[in-house]
Amino acid sequence: MRDPVRWHRTLFLSDLHLGALGSRADLILSFLRANRAETYVLVGDILDLWQPLLPHWTEDAQQVLQHLRARQESGAVIHYLRGNHDPDPACAPADKRLDVEAVDALIHQGKDKRRYLVLHGDVVDARFVRSHVMTRLGSRIDHVLRRLDRALSRLRRGTPPEARSTIEAVLAGVNAMLYRGRQHERRLIAMARAQGADGVICGHFHLAGLHDRHGMIYANCGDWLDSMTALAEAEDGSLHLVSGRAVRADLGQARPALDAERLA
Numbered sequence: 001m002r003d004p005v006r007w008h009r010t011l012f013l014s015d016l017h018l019g020a021l022g023s024r025a026d027l028i029l030s031f032l033r034a035n036r037a038e039t040y041v042l043v044g045d046i047l048d049l050w051q052p053l054l055p056h057w058t059e060d061a062q063q064v065l066q067h068l069r070a071r072q073e074s075g076a077v078i079h080y081l082r083g084n085h086d087p088d089p090a091c092a093p094a095d096k097r098l099d100v101e102a103v104d105a106l107i108h109q110g111k112d113k114r115r116y117l118v119l120h121g122d123v124v125d126a127r128f129v130r131s132h133v134m135t136r137l138g139s140r141i142d143h144v145l146r147r148l149d150r151a152l153s154r155l156r157r158g159t160p161p162e163a164r165s166t167i168e169a170v171l172a173g174v175n176a177m178l179y180r181g182r183q184h185e186r187r188l189i190a191m192a193r194a195q196g197a198d199g200v201i202c203g204h205f206h207l208a209g210l211h212d213r214h215g216m217i218y219a220n221c222g223d224w225l226d227s228m229t230a231l232a233e234a235e236d237g238s239l240h241l242v243s244g245r246a247v248r249a250d251l252g253q254a255r256p257a258l259d260a261e262r263l264a
Contacts, residue, residue, distance in 0.1 A: 037232070
């Protein structure tokens with residue numbers, strides 16, 4: 001018997017990278033079917049369609065968009081924030097387009113009246129890192145490595161699906177090293193403070209997190225290439241990270257766990 005659907009006031013998801021080789025659209029779809037919300041905030045890098053020579057659009061990726069469209073038709077609200085990999089949604093092919101205007105940032109007010117600055121997060125990267133050239137180069141390197149990883153996967157038969165491969169671990173380790181000083185967190189907190197918000201919600205860095213170590217709430221949704229997490233707001237306004245790794249362990253069961261830090 002399938003587990004009951006978990007309901008949330010708001011779901012924040014970022015870095016789905018639908019269209020990229022590393023995107024786990026199958027897990028995203030299972031997660032969305034098991035977790036529903038009144039409001040969905042897509043915090044950037046939802047579509048990764050700029051690579052016409054390296055397309056990787058799957059039926060699961062299309063079903064993710066179909067699910068979100070169906071939720072919108074059922075009365076759910078969807079907000080779409082631009083990421084550094086996103087095309088303008090208005091310029092995406094019609095079948096890969098959501099009926100929602102893209103914005104750079106927004107203020108989300110929780111049920112507990114706390115106000116959060118929500119943005120993708122790439123704005124605090126160094127200028128050369130934010131350049132289109134570096135974004136494209138990084139994506140191509142990631143694509144090649146993941147293509148190699150798929151070839152090597154034939155040698156790893158019997159490995160649990162939730163286990164990271166060596167290449168996945170290397171990519172995650174390099175990413176964590178790039179942001180080891182966590183200066184990006186402090187810069188984003190400073191931006192939220194300047195706008196009179198109580199905290200910041202972002203994506204981009206592929207490092208899921210939820211804490212108040214900088215004097216305000218910092219929340220990163222994580223991603224769906226490695227951490228497989230989303231940020232959820234409960235009916236009382238509290239925030240918590242929701243894991244999709246249990247879905248990865250058993251797609252048939254689709255049992256996401258509330259396994260992370262929680263802020264009331």
